[in-house]
Amino acid sequence: MKVLLWGLLLLVIVAVLSELAFKTILGSDVVAAVVARDPGARDVSASVASPVLYSLAANQSISRVTVSARQVDLGSLTADRVSSTRRRRLPTSTASS
Secondary structure, eight states: OHHHHHHHHHHHHHHHHHHHHHHHHHHHHHHHHHHHHOTTOEEEEEEEOSOHHHHHHTTOOOSEEEEEEEEEEOSSSEEEEEEEEEEOOOOOOOOOO
């Protein structure tokens, strides 16, 4: 019984650490993409909603990614601060009569 509990505890720890690692890697990749697109952007940050591993394993899109940056070049003008959030819309079901 102790072996089963230790195995379960180890599984939970691995799952939590994996989730944190994937969120960190994905967030840093988003930041790198923004900096590559506009090298003059300052204070670029990204936030990724959980669960990342489940979404990737289920071949779904990640529900929310937020990116924020300062001094972003938007072509003909330069914004002091830009923040963008993308949320996935859940499909709506319609009832037929």
